[in-house]
Amino acid sequence: MYSxxxxxxxxxxxxxxxxxxxxxxxxxxxxxxxxxxxNKDIFKKxxxxxxxxxxxxxxxxxxxxxxxxxxxxxxxxxCKANNFEAAVTVGSGFLANISMIEALCRxxxxxxxxxxxxxxxxxxxxxxxxxxxxxxxxxxxxDLENKILENKRTGRNIVAIEGVYSMGGDLAPKEFFDITQKxxxxxxxxxxxxSGVIGDNLLGIFDYYKIKPTKYHIxxxxxxxxxxxxxxxxxxxxxIVDFLINRAKxxxxxxxxxxxxxxxxxxxxxxxxxxxxxxxxxxxKNLTIxxxxxxxxxxxxxxxxxxxxxxxxxxxxxLLQEKSYLVGAIRQxxxxxxxxxxxxxVDIKEDxxxxxxxxxxxxx
Numbered sequence: 001m002y003s004x005x006x007x008x009x010x011x012x013x014x015x016x017x018x019x020x021x022x023x024x025x026x027x028x029x030x031x032x033x034x035x036x037x038x039n040k041d042i043f044k045k046x047x048x049x050x051x052x053x054x055x056x057x058x059x060x061x062x063x064x065x066x067x068x069x070x071x072x073x074x075x076x077x078x079c080k081a082n083n084f085e086a087a088v089t090v091g092s093g094f095l096a097n098i099s100m101i102e103a104l105c106r107x108x109x110x111x112x113x114x115x116x117x118x119x120x121x122x123x124x125x126x127x128x129x130x131x132x133x134x135x136x137x138x139x140x141x142x143d144l145e146n147k148i149l150e151n152k153r154t155g156r157n158i159v160a161i162e163g164v165y166s167m168g169g170d171l172a173p174k175e176f177f178d179i180t181q182k183x184x185x186x187x188x189x190x191x192x193x194x195s196g197v198i199g200d201n202l203l204g205i206f207d208y209y210k211i212k213p214t215k216y217h218i219x220x221x222x223x224x225x226x227x228x229x230x231x232x233x234x235x236x237x238x239x240i241v242d243f244l245i246n247r248a249k250x251x252x253x254x255x256x257x258x259x260x261x262x263x264x265x266x267x268x269x270x271x272x273x274x275x276x277x278x279x280x281x282x283x284x285k286n287l288t289i290x291x292x293x294x295x296x297x298x299x300x301x302x303x304x305x306x307x308x309x310x311x312x313x314x315x316x317x318x319l320l321q322e323k324s325y326l327v328g329a330i331r332q333x334x335x336x337x338x339x340x341x342x343x344x345x346v347d348i349k350e351d352x353x354x355x356x357x358x359x360x361x362x363x364x
Contacts, residue, residue: 013310014331021326026352028343029328031166033197033301034279035347036228036268046263058256062088063245066256074266078221078233081269082203084213086241089233089257090250093192093222094120096232099248100188100218101160102127104240108155112136112144114172116165118190119334139165141175148183157185163194163205167335169302171198174209180216186240188218196226196268197283197301202276208299215239226272229264231257279346286344286353293357303342304330305360313338316363325356340364 009015036042049070050056058066075087090096101124105111109132113121116138125133134151137143148157159180161172171194180187191204199207206219213219218236223229234244245251272279283301291297294305307313310331317329317340328341340360344353 012332013314022324024324025321025326026324026348027326028345028348028353028356029326029341030343030345031193031225032228032347033226033343033345034228034272035345036226036271038347039228039271042228042264042267042271045267046260049263049267050260053259056259058259060256061252061254062256063252068256068259070259070263070266071256074262074269075233077266077269078235081201081273082206082213082219082235084217084219084235084237086238087233087235088241088245088251089231089262091231091254091257093118093190093220093224093232095250095254096220096222096234097121097190098124098127099244099250100220100234101125103244103248104158104186104188104218105132106155108153109158110134110151110153110155111158111160112147112185113160114138114162116168117160117162118166118192121160121190139170139172141173141179144176145179145183148179148185157183158188159185160188160190162190162192163208164191164197164300164302166193166302167330167339167341168304169193169298169300171208171299172205174211177209177211181214184216186216186218188220190220192220192222192225192232193300193302195221196272198299202226202272202279223261223265223268227265227268229268230261231265233265282346283344285350286346286348289350289353289357290342290344293354294361301344301346303344305340305342305364306337307340307364308337310338313340316340316360319363320356320359323359325352325359327356327360 060066071089078087097120105128112134115135134147136147161176195204196202201207215237220234223231290303313329330341331338
């Protein structure tokens with residue numbers, strides 16, 4: 001039924017498959033930045049916490065009776081750590097972006113969104129009217145300001161950026177915070193790839209720039225990356241969180257997030273806070289190796305290596321996999337031009353990271 005479409009995908013070297021990798025593979029491809037997916041102590045603590053409850057699954061949506069003390073404990077801990085008034089847990093980062101963009105952009109409001117914002121956010125814009133959405137050039141705060149000034153619509157202005165962009169590993173400039181404050185625009189910051197990786201307390205880009213959250217700030221983070229779990233959260237003012245709980249369809253109509261996943265996220269948050277010094281030292285050490293061997297300076301653990309050829313990135317990936325190293329071979333439509341995406345995870349041995357960098361330098 002879809003043979004022609006599949007044939008076209010294969011011819012362009014964009015065909016994707018699922019694979020269960022050997023346990024011996026050394027992972028430099030996933031978003032498990034801090035290696036917490038292998039931390040059995042955190043897993044055990046989360047398991048024991050769930051066993052304390054009367055029931056072990058959320059059972060229903062949050063607005064029926066799916067909201068559990070585990071959800072509340074995690075939300076309270078997030079608010080305290082990040083200095084936000086309120087929080088709500090969500091099933092995934094994808095659902096969180098749909099929730100925020102679809103619910104917060106009312107009839108006369110305008111959404112300004114970075115052209116490289118996550119696919120879930122771009123998809124959410126399709127739920128709005130075309131005149132409500134303005135796309136600005138990637139990380140270009142001057143372009144954003146010009147488009148805000150040109151906009152004639154009378155409602156709220158809402159800006160959506162990422163703290164660290166998932167493919168390029170680049171950080172959003174602080175000027176975005178300044179501009180949105182200047183024009184009293186709501187600022188949505190997707191911290192999926194920055195929370196747990198940057199900032200004095202490893203809490204993300206608000207922490208990195210030492211931004212004190214205001215009523216105009218909204219922070220979304222996921223648990224499937226640095227936190228070694230699954231799910232997401234939205235941090236904002238009491239008013240915005242109350243509004244999302246009452247208007248965001250993925251929050252209202254989805255089963256509440258898994259109790260175990262949220263308990264795991266809570267234990268990971270505690271671990272990051274307690275071990276931030278050692279984690280930051282390892283992050284800095286890995287980035288120093290990357291800088292010396294690949295001549296790539298990065299503030300995040302995402303290291304993109306431009307290849308520009310779909311067939312070649314798969315070949316490089318296969319060559320490294322033969323040596324038991326897994327890196328990402330990222331192609332269209334995820335990126336405009338094919339890249340090798342290396343993740344300098346903190347649980348990677350120094351010798352392995354050095355070896356992979358040397359091989360990539362030769363292959364490139």
